[in-house]
Amino acid sequence: MRLGKYFWLIGPLIILMASLLLYYQYYRDNTWLFFLCLIFSFLGWVIIYWFPIKNSLPYKKTLAKIRSVTWLGQIDLFIIACLCALTVSVVIDLAKSRETDLLKNAQTINTVAEITGIEQSHYRSGTNYYAIFQYTTGTKTIKRRLNNADHQYLWGQRYEIKYVIEYPEMFKVIKLLP
DSSP states (O other), rough: GGGGGHHHHHHHHHHHHHHHHHHHHGGGGHHHHHHHHHHHHHHHHEEEEEHHHHSSSHHHHHHHHHHHHHHHHHHHHHHHHHHHHHHHHHHHHHHHHHHHHHHHSSSSEEEEEEEEEEEEETTEEEEEEEEEEEEETEEEEEEEEEEEOOOOOOTTTTEEEESSSSSOOOOOEEEEEO
């Protein structure tokens, strides 16, 4: 059995797997998960885009050599990268709307969270700041980081937050407590 015959099934399945993983786990703010989904999405688009072209046109060997050496191969990679970026951005938008809907419509509980620290991440483009929120959900203590680019959250402040019972890591800041 040759897998080349099933490229039309394998590529979309890989993209679907990566998209579902990103859709359901995006609220956890895990950078490694994001990059893993990005890589698998890219792989799925490579399978969908490249293999049919490579295997269906005449003079396969000559075309493969030409595409790998000339600008045609770069155009192919650019198209695949655009398809991958489009897929990931659509899935992220859907995940954000899912989070908003859950916080609005699912069963939630209000609790008090305290900022236990401020983290910095240094990148080429600059420094990102994150506030670490710590709150208790029944028997579990959860620490989550939230973007603090405008420095509105300060160490030691207490906030009233609302979290989803089914997904306690998914929360929304309601107001600053005195």
